[in-house]
Amino acid sequence: MGRHREFDVEKALDAVLCVFWRKGYEGASYADLTEATGVERPALYSAFGNKEALFRQALARYYERYLDFIPEALQLPTAREVAAHILYSAADLHTRYSRHTGCLGINGVLAGSDEAEPVRQALIDARAVGEVQLRERFERAKAEGDLPETAKPTALAAFVMAVSHGMAVQAKAGFSRDMLEAVAEQALSTWPTGSSELSGQSP
């Protein structure tokens, strides 16, 4: 019983996500959030909790809705394809929406006041999870002969993530998708080859 909720929680969260994407955690005010969602403050509080909880839910949604190319990539047959899929998908994502470029996980809180420290840590942790998965995937590739014995999975994973993060920063500076794809291509041109494959220029 009781009165029904008049707004769509999922849609509100999507709108919130976009605001955080563009403005970061501390840069987004409740004035922004209510305007974007069309939902009054108290309703946001009752539906999502406080600002930090709201951001965490938006972040989770971001990972499942926008960073789904990472689990997708991990299932590809070769390490090079994994890396290529991640880099080209990132180039696309970071420039797909002109109103919120770059990456929520990076824009969020690279820096901020001390009060935002827990949120910053949450972003760092989330980022680390992806990197670990990537490293494990490259370790497998090495075991499978897909990467040479001399390859360092940890460094390769860090490298792919670094390029992706760098593209996110450049997207924030207004880089075009084509430019980011050129960066991805250059990054992949350095890809080590295993025993069973020859390297080549990217697509």
Place this chain on the structure above:
Amino acid sequence: MGRHREFDVEKALDAVLCVFWRKGYEGASYADLTEATGVERPALYSAFGNKEALFRQALARYYERYLDFIPEALQLPTAREVAAHILYSAADLHTRYSRHTGCLGINGVLAGSDEAEPVRQALIDARAVGEVQLRERFERAKAEGDLPETAKPTALAAFVMAVSHGMAVQAKAGFSRDMLEAVAEQALSTWPTGSSELSGQSP
């Protein structure tokens, strides 16, 4: 005539620079700034102007004091050395001080409220200057045969900057210098070779 200034403007600016480096533009409050400098608010205003002007002066100082490795790099004889010097210097800088990791120019305002837009634009512009210089250097390298005819100076410059930015983000996430150097090494691992040079692993 008139009373003498009792604090050292240069030292105060250095302290301010560190605060902005760690907390970004909007994340740094005047409470932080007065504590770090030991200078009261009105004195900061009279010496530097408002917060935005103060940040711009700190940014200029950052470029001349910490990013001096960029002009340094541009004078090295080969494109590969230029890239290597930038990447290894960035790895060092971004992890040199545990209290303010990453890059001021990137931490500053990747995202923020609308009021910080002019500052964000200033950072974007400053970043772009470095990238243009790097591209021009690579164009010269290509003309000199130091880079192959097929090399794309624009993409190479963007790539080097992207890796550097990515390392800055990773430094913020707590990466060690060694890890960042491994990223730099990977980035350099198959630098395109010109007619007069052979590529090799980095230092």
Place this chain on the structure above:
DNA sequence: GTGGTTTAGTAATGGCCATTATGAAAAGGT
């Protein structure tokens, strides 16, 4: 010394921030 001028430090100002108290409105079970 004295007057003019610049700086120092205290404390005020107005605005925006996240958060929430308050009470009206809507829904469903009985």
Place this chain on the structure above:
DNA sequence: ACCTTTTCATAATGGCCATTACTAAACCAC
């Protein structure tokens, strides 16, 4: 129809923010 429960919206609360009057102190020229 009434009572309980949940949501809604207005508006308040207290804190922190950047910025600045204002007063006292330090300095130089004369």
